[in-house]
Amino acid sequence: MIKIKFKNALTIGILFIALFITSCSEDIIEEEPRGVFTPEFFQTELGVQGGLTYLYENLRDIYGFAYFLNMAETGTDEYCAAQSADNNFYDLDLAGQGNLRPESGFSIGRPWGASWPAINTCSGIIENAAAVGLDDSLIAEAQFFRAFYYFLLVQTYGGVPLDLGSGELKFNQSPFRGSVRNTVPEVYTRAIIPDLIAAVNNLPDNPRVTGAVTKNVARLYLAKAYLTYGWWLENPNGIPTYPEAPRIDPDGNGPSYYFQQAYNLAVEGIENPGPYRLLDYFYDVHEGSNDRHEEMMLYSDRTQESAIYNGAPITGFGGTDDTNAAVWMVTSNYTTISVDGVAAVQREAAQSYGRPWTRMAPPVGVFTETFTDKDIDSRYDGTFVSSYRGNWDKGGDTTPSLVAANGLEIEPGDAVVSFLDEYDSSVNYVNGGNIGGGEIAGRSDYVINLNEINRRFYPGLWKLGTYRTDNEGGLGQPNVGVTRPFPIAKFSEFYLVAAEAQVKGASGSYSARDLVNVLRARAGMWRFDNGEQQERIEDNSAAMVNATPMVIDIDYILAERSREFFGEGYRWYDLVRTQKWNEYADTYEIGGNDASDHNPTVTTRNIEPYHYLRPIPQNQIDAMEATDAEKAAYQNPGY
DSSP states (O other), X not given: OOEEOOTTTTOTTOTTOOEEOOOTTSSSOOOOEESOOOGGGGGSHHHHHHHHHHHHHGGGGTTTSTTHHHHHHBTSSSBEEOTTOOHHHHHHHTSSSXXXXXXXXXXXXXXXXXHHHHHHHHHHHHHHTTTTTOOHHHHHHHHHHHHHHHHHHHHHHSSOOSBSSSSBTOOOOSOOOBOOOOOHHHHIIIIIHXXXXXXXXXXXXXXXXXXXXXXXHHHHHHXXXXXXXXXXXXXXXXXXXXXXXXXXXXXXXXXXXXXHHHHHHHHHHHHSOTTOOOOSOHHHHHOGGGOSOTTEEEEEOOOSSOHHHHTSOSSSSOOSSSXXXXXXXXXXXXXXXXXXXXXXXXXXXXXXXSOOOOOEEOOTHIIIIISOOTTTOHHHHTTEEOEEEOOGGGGTOOOOOEEOGGGOEEOTTXXXXXXXXXXXXXXXXXXXXXXXXXXXXXXXXXXXXXXXXXXXXXXXXXXXXXXXXXOTTSOOOTTSOOOSOEEEEETTHHHHHHHXXXXXXXXXXXXXXXXXXXXXXXXXXXXXXXXXXXXEEEEOHHHHHXXXXXXXXXXXXXXXXXXXXXXXXXXXXXXXXXXXXXXXXSEEEEBOSSTTOOOOEEEEOOOOGGGGSOOOOHHHHHTEESOHHHHHHHSOTTO
């Protein structure tokens, strides 16, 4: 057996994890730091409950961490490297400035490092549950999370170990240096699918505490696992897998079987929603004051009330290691906007602003191809920051007004720089606001056409932006990590999973067009215009439904997935699952690093078939007690 030193990435004994224990008598998960997590601890009811709470806390190590969006979005049609990118981002952009390799940055190894302690914790809970009289529903939570992390790993790296040192899917009680990778079919059929079936059967309809997993959360992930495994078996573009294995299901089922199962489960989830539902307005899905709503099924939680329960600082100049800082990377440096000698748009702890790092930028195609119906489809408005507004008064500057575009005056709260929904050939770029803005006659704000953006200044990602309630009329705490929950799974995904499965041949009472039109009709409903910052009561649902093609294909499903989930960490996995990555993202268009560059050029990426799997982190390979040949064989080919 190959031996590997697991260190922090695969610490099977769980001896170095900060554990958080829960009180089941409360309606929220309470966290209390604990220094060690010994095997004996699992043999108590308190220990098992503590292990379950750790599984929720551990979500923070992946979802929302600073480089999460880099890992899951850079290099796709949704994001490319921006002006302040370094090799962490260039490596994943695959555009020639970097080189994706096992040593690459902070991104590619995070799922590997964070998943193994959680998987072993799950096995410890499951094995000791009977001894402590644990209810089947609590065992099912551990089964869900073991499948959840294995599903993340197999999508990211291919086949991974089922035996962590004490036998397949067994809790390992001591540090172990051996590792043998199972094949993709083995991981799905021995771990992911059985655990999720058990979770669906035994989880309750309603969460035992706020944010806990339920029967319908497990249904969604089982449907996604069936869908993804069906694509893997079909392998339409001949993408290689590793460890090498025939595209044959051990149970003798073909892709069509799994697509049908995905459809059935997704429809069952829609028809048996439990405590979940689609919100009436897309805007409300991401509006900060409305977090933890009925559409949100699973999230990595944070809070501004306590640094302990937030898992990171809540004031000051917070770092990136343990914070929810992913949205910083896709926020351009709007703080360089100046008007009339005044810093007109200052760093603020508000949803349109936050801490700007300018590491990732959306290419032009996002706005010209994905979000085309901006006037009736509220998802563009509910996803991006399309206007940056004056807030110099909140920074203590009492200047009542500033002279902006066309010599017109603006006041605090007025738009300073705006991105135009529709292309306007009359824009005269004058480097307005020191941000490359242009002028249109009669407008006091500087403007930029969306097909003329650059890597320096572009629309921010409003949906994940900072939201706090303690600004007290000022700029607040914009330099500390976001204290909002980071979304992981939403009820809306049931519709797109079922629609995709139907496109792949599944049959049932709802067509793909029926399913996507539920979301498109919702997208046509407006109650607020984010760009204009004013109430907008408008029903464009009929127009949205009528614009839906009569025949839905996988390309349309992927477009709808981007419109629904843009910038939330879905895209790389969607394009890898459907084997559309190279087709969708081999080139992109955007301007250069200068704010005044409004002449986008085409960049070509080099996406090879082996890139469809991420490399195993090199520090894990280096720690193996094995020959050089054995270490090389453990790594995914191409790296």
